[in-house]
Amino acid sequence: MKPVIGISGNILISKGNTFSGYRRSYVNQDYVEAILRAGGIPFIIPFNEDLESIREMVEHVDGVILSGGHDVNPYNYGEDPLLKIGEVFPERDVFDMEIYKTAVKYNKPVFGICRGFQIINVVNGGSLYQDLSYADFVKLKHDQQDNPSQATHFVKFEEETFLRDILGEEIKVNSFHHQILKDVAPGFKVVAKSPDGVVESIQKITEDCFVVGVQWHPEMLSVKYEDSQKVFDEFVKEVEKRKSK
Numbered sequence: 001m002k003p004v005i006g007i008s009g010n011i012l013i014s015k016g017n018t019f020s021g022y023r024r025s026y027v028n029q030d031y032v033e034a035i036l037r038a039g040g041i042p043f044i045i046p047f048n049e050d051l052e053s054i055r056e057m058v059e060h061v062d063g064v065i066l067s068g069g070h071d072v073n074p075y076n077y078g079e080d081p082l083l084k085i086g087e088v089f090p091e092r093d094v095f096d097m098e099i100y101k102t103a104v105k106y107n108k109p110v111f112g113i114c115r116g117f118q119i120i121n122v123v124n125g126g127s128l129y130q131d132l133s134y135a136d137f138v139k140l141k142h143d144q145q146d147n148p149s150q151a152t153h154f155v156k157f158e159e160e161t162f163l164r165d166i167l168g169e170e171i172k173v174n175s176f177h178h179q180i181l182k183d184v185a186p187g188f189k190v191v192a193k194s195p196d197g198v199v200e201s202i203q204k205i206t207e208d209c210f211v212v213g214v215q216w217h218p219e220m221l222s223v224k225y226e227d228s229q230k231v232f233d234e235f236v237k238e239v240e241k242r243k244s245k
């Protein structure tokens with residue numbers, strides 16, 4: 001049996017004429033394809049508000065990807081919403097955090113992408129800048145207008161990290177975020193930073209825990225860049241390894 005990777009789902013509000021306003025369960029297709037290429041079996045974990053069902057869904061998969069989406073509700077890290085906060089989806093925060101907690105409880109590897117990366121930081125006691133402009137050290141464009149598979153800014157990796165072993169010292173990544181990490185969650189190691197000092201990746205890896213998060217979108221890059229696909233290949237291998245333990 002190939003390892004099954006759950007991908008946290010989102011809600012898409014239909015804009016068509018027939019079912020305008022209809023709520024549809026979805027994930028972006030590039031997550032699905034990156035996992036398939038990596039030899040995993042992708043499974044969408046549909047957004048819902050039934051905590052018991054969420055926990056059971058996670059018990060049925062071997063590892064999870066927390067996907068991108070809305071801003072994390074700042075009340076989750078003890079702040080009121082500031083002027084430049086984007087759209088939040090508090091019910092999905094609860095959903096993603098429940099997925100995270102369940103996966104970690106059973107030592108199922110977690111890979112967080114963009115919002116998923118921020119969720120990992122916040123659920124473990126870290127915080128965010130609600131907008132880039134609130135951090136005076138930010139100099140680069142982190143909300144690129146280019147094609148999603150276009151890498152735009154560099155990130156540099158710390159030694160002895162999961163991603164450094166795959167990607168080397170430095171790579172160029174895409175960047176579609178207007179929020180950034182402020183306080184890194186206790187117990188987590190900073191894996192990568194952009195040249196202006198934004199934390200772009202964190203990890204916590206022990207015998208009983210495998211959690212990695214990235215601020216960029218490797219699934220969008222994986223179409224074009226082999227090294228980004230390798231991140232999914234290695235993640236699926238890790239899931240396989242921990243599954244058989």
Ligand SMILES: [Mn+2]
Nearest residue numbers: 142175194215
């Ligand atoms: Mn960035």
